Amino acid sequence: MRKRLPSTMALQAFEAAARHESFTHAAQELSLTQGAVCRQIASLEAFVGVPLFNRVRRGVRLTDAGERYGRLVRRQLDAIERDTLAIMAHQGGGVVDLAVVPTFATRWLLPRLAHPDTRCPGLQVNMATRTRPFLFDETEFDAAIYSGDPGWPGTQAHFLMQENPVPVCSPSLAAGPLDAADIAALPLLQQSTRPTAWRDWFASTGVPAPGDMAGTRLELFSMLSQAASDGLGVALIPPFLVQRELDEGRLHVLNPHSGPGQRAFHLIVPERKAAVPALIQFRDWLIGQARSASGT
Structure with a gap:
């Protein structure tokens, strides 16, 4: 079955006119005459059966339908451009x-x-x-x-x-090395993608995890490292992901134990x-x- 698709030229003309809210500026951008842009948009409006622009004394204004359609068309044209550039790059x-x-x-x-x-x-x-x-x-x-x-x-x-994550924190929060019991008394930063990380770490040391594990919850290791560098708490992070902070002294390892089964x-x-x-x-x-x- 043939797909019901408008012409690419009509979509390009509409996207440019919608972005500028001007047929004149769209024509200049696309190196077309204003009349050609008008004809392309008229053909697109006839194709979809919905007015996309209101013609006013000083130019044009998008209708509500035109504004919604313009966002969708812009997104799809951008995607086609990205895919085209990607396939061109893959030629090598x-x-x-x-x-x-x-x-x-x-x-x-x-x-x-x-x-x-x-x-x-x-x-x-x-x-x-x-x-x-x-x-x-x-x-x-x-x-x-x-x-x-x-x-x-x-x-x-x-x-x-x-x-192999280990506990790290800012020197302003605590000086190391510390054993697991001492670390349990400090604010512990939580990672939302690894909700049991601290409990597993404490279990591997033989020290009970603190009852209150409601520390600041963050998603990414980069967020944890920044929060730890700012002194908000102790984070469990693989050292190779925070080597820069360790080298610069903004973070240090409180305990080298990383625990099993990571x-x-x-x-x-x-x-x-x-x-x-x-x-x-x-x-x-x-x-x-x-x-x-x-x-x-």
Whole structure:
């Protein structure tokens, strides 16, 4: 069945006119005559059967329907442009579109991609943040870096490193080292994606967790590190994600114990893309960097 779609030219003319609320400015932007823009929009209004503009003495004004449709059309045209640029970039073969948890990307992965001694030559890695599992068939991602259960259906998981979080805080809050009982008396920052982290950590030390675990609750490791640096409490964070703060003295490790059974970072690759040369190159480079960082 033929899809009921208006012409791309009509949509472009409408989007520009809606953004400017001016046929004249839309014509200038698109290098068309004002009459051509008027005809394109008239054909679009006839196609959808709804007035998109009110013609007034000094120009045009969007109708309510036109304003809603303009937002939708702008979003779809932007998506088409992004997809077109992405497929053009893939012509060279050296592109990986990666979903990644945000703090790992900014604190560990990006510095290695940027540094002359560790970068992956000839490969462009595009990144977008995802904190939870998803279906690759519903996205354009080639791979994902995720911390948690690596058993995604239809994928291969490649181990990178354990999280091994340890208690860190600002020197202004407490001086270390401290044992678990002393840490229990301090304000404990909670991570919403790891709600049992502190209870598990205290259990592994043999010290009862404090009864009140209602500390400030944050989602990302980057939020925890900032809150801990500002003296709001103690956070459980993998040291490699806060190495800068540790080196600068804004954070220090209160206790080196990380506890058993912690999460691990994995590279998740859909099976249907496992043989793509760019993904193989990125996989091998990433695993090598992880091994080098962990000393294995």
